[in-house]
Amino acid sequence: xxxxxxxxxxxxxxxxxxxxxxxxxxxxxxxxxxxxxxxxxxxxxxxxxxxxxxxxxxxxxxxxxxxxxxxxxxxxxxxxxxxxxxxxxxxxxxxxxxxxxxxxxxxxxxxxxxxxxxxxxxxxxxxxxxxxxxxxxxxxxxxxxxxxxxxxxxxxxxxxxxxxxxxxxxxxxxxxxxxxxxxxxxxxxxxxxxxxxxxxxxxxxxxxxxxxxxxxxxxxxxxxxxxxxxxxxxxxxxxxxxxxxxxxxxxxxxxxxxxxxxxxxxxxxxxxxxxxxxxxxxxxxxxxxxxxxxxxxxxxxxxxxxxxxxxxxxxxxxxxxxxxxxxxxxxxxxxxxxxxxxxxxxxxxxxx
Numbered sequence: 001x002x003x004x005x006x007x008x009x010x011x012x013x014x015x016x017x018x019x020x021x022x023x024x025x026x027x028x029x030x031x032x033x034x035x036x037x038x039x040x041x042x043x044x045x046x047x048x049x050x051x052x053x054x055x056x057x058x059x060x061x062x063x064x065x066x067x068x069x070x071x072x073x074x075x076x077x078x079x080x081x082x083x084x085x086x087x088x089x090x091x092x093x094x095x096x097x098x099x100x101x102x103x104x105x106x107x108x109x110x111x112x113x114x115x116x117x118x119x120x121x122x123x124x125x126x127x128x129x130x131x132x133x134x135x136x137x138x139x140x141x142x143x144x145x146x147x148x149x150x151x152x153x154x155x156x157x158x159x160x161x162x163x164x165x166x167x168x169x170x171x172x173x174x175x176x177x178x179x180x181x182x183x184x185x186x187x188x189x190x191x192x193x194x195x196x197x198x199x200x201x202x203x204x205x206x207x208x209x210x211x212x213x214x215x216x217x218x219x220x221x222x223x224x225x226x227x228x229x230x231x232x233x234x235x236x237x238x239x240x241x242x243x244x245x246x247x248x249x250x251x252x253x254x255x256x257x258x259x260x261x262x263x264x265x266x267x268x269x270x271x272x273x274x275x276x277x278x279x280x281x282x283x284x285x286x287x288x289x290x291x292x293x294x295x296x297x298x299x300x301x302x303x304x305x306x307x308x309x310x311x312x313x314x315x316x317x318x319x320x321x322x323x324x325x326x327x328x329x330x331x332x333x334x335x336x337x338x339x340x341x342x343x344x345x346x347x348x349x350x351x352x
Contacts, residue, residue, distance in 0.1 A: 004308045005331045010174075010257070010284060010324035013205040018249065019242035026241035030234055031057070032227070038237025042244050046211040049247060050175075050196055051187035054219035056212045057240055058231055061086075061173045064197035064212040066094045069134065070225035071218060072167045072195070075100035077133035080121050080166075082108040084143040087136055087171055098229065102130045110280050111144020113137065115156035122164045135161040138171040139189065140178045145280030145287045146261070146322075148181045151188060158192035170196040173210070176251045177203060177283040180258060194218065203254050203284060203324055204246035208239045253325060257284040260323040260332050267336035273343045284323045291317040293346040300342070307338040 006012050015023070029035035043055035058064040065087050069079060079095065081088055083105035087095065095101050106113055106121045122132050137157060139149045158168045170193040172178070172186075179186040190196045195214035200206035212222055226232065233239075265281035265288075268274050273292035280287060290300045297313045304311060312320045321335070 004310060005327065005335060006310045007321035007323065007327065007335070008310050008312045009322050010202040013201075013203065013324050013326060015207045015242050016205060016245065016249075019206060019245045022241040022245050023238050026237045028235040028237045031236045032232040032234060036235060036237040036240070038244070039240040042240040042247075043211065045244060045247055046198075047213045049186060050190040050198070050213050052190065052196065052213040053216045054213065056219050056222050056226060057233075057236060057243070058197075058210050058212055058226060059208065059233065060201075061171070061197060061199045061210045062091045062094065063226070063229065063231055064210040065091060065136075065169070065171055066098060066229060067222050067225045067231070068169045068195045068197060068212055068214075069095060069099045069101060069136075070228070071221040072169060073099060073101050073133045074131075076102070076130055078102045078104050078130040079134045079136055080104045080106060080118060080132060081136040082106060082111055082113050082138060082141070084108070084111060084141075085136065085138045085171065086142050086173065087138070089143060101133075104132070108141075108144070110147045111138065111141025112147060112149045112153060113157060115153060115160055118157050119160045119164075122160070122166065132164070132166055134167050134169060136169045136171060137193070138173075140174045140181070140283050140285075142173075142285070145277070146174070146177070146283040146285030147280050148178045148282050151182060151184065154189065155192045167194045169193060172196045173199045174202060174283065177254055177258070180254050181283050195222075200243040200246045203257060204243075204250040205325055206239070206242040206246040209243050211243070250325075254284070257323040257325070257327070258282075260284075260327055260329060261286050261321075263329065264321060264323065264332045264335065267332070268339060271336075271340045271343050273347050274339060286321045286323075287314065288319055288321075289317050290319060293343055294350050295346060303342050304338065309335055309338055
């Protein structure tokens with residue numbers, strides 16, 4: 001039986017042997033009292049890699065974003081963000097339910113905000129309005145297709161926010177993918193933002209965790225917010241150890257994921273009935289549409305599964321595939337052949 005090819009997400013990556021060894025031998029302490037040396041080392045390393053003063057280890061990207069919002073805002077404040085962003089779409093309404101803030105949604109193009117639109121969204125003082133307090137940007141942008149916001153756009157957005165007295169936060173879950181796509185150090189992406197969250201457990205292959213970075217004062221506030229939402233993890237060095245290996249060893253290989261995604265996107269674009277916007281295939285994601293085959297998302301995924309290929313759904317007719325270190329070039333070529341076979345079968349049936 002062929003081993004399943006899992007393109008559902010880069011979150012399915014398993015820790016490397018070096019990570020497992022580091023986890024088994026990590027020196028430990030109580031992180032809540034800041035006495036876990038492995039967590040302390042990861043936080044310092046993460047801050048240094050992104051050019052910030054301090055870092056905070058958190059259980060997930062969702063927790064990191066929530067803690068950042070809690071530390072930047074007060075209840076009833078307004079947070080400006082792209083209309084399809086992960087913070088709004090996939091984080092269980094924590095912005096409202098926990099932080100008590102009002103999202104102000106600004107449509108972007110493939111997830112990339114126009115600085116002028118952000119400027120227009122920041123309303124002046126008015127007794128009827130919530131107070132605008134924070135601008136959040138996602139880079140890379142998941143629902144945009146893994147798209148990358150250019151440096152000059154991010155800088156312009158942050159300058160506008162700062163000039164109007166707002167803080168800025170970057171949901172940089174895949175910031176190192178963005179850095180590779182832009183050909184810059186991740187520090188350059190992080191530079192204009194007051195805070196940045198990035199994930200260790202996606203393409204970097206650590207089993208658990210994300211890191212929030214920013215100024216020392218901000219991280220002090222965030223640390224208390226982390227405790228508020230149940231994020232004090234005690235001997236967390238046992239998982240932070242894998243994060244250290246991830247940062248030191250796993251960043252450069254993300255380039256291979258991008259190459260495989262491009263190969264996949266171009267291969268799928270050549271198949272009749274499959275719709276792919278290659279402009280959005282910039283990092284390790286490929287979004288495509290199967291409406292041209294007369295199929296909905298779930299019907300297509302069911303057929304795909306019969307070939308031991310898994311992908312994630314974007315109903316009603318969209319599909320997402322994400323490349324990662326367990327996906328080889330040979331896997332990609334097989335997936336293209338499978339999709340072509342499914343497509344040809346349905347196009348032939350539809351023509352009768």
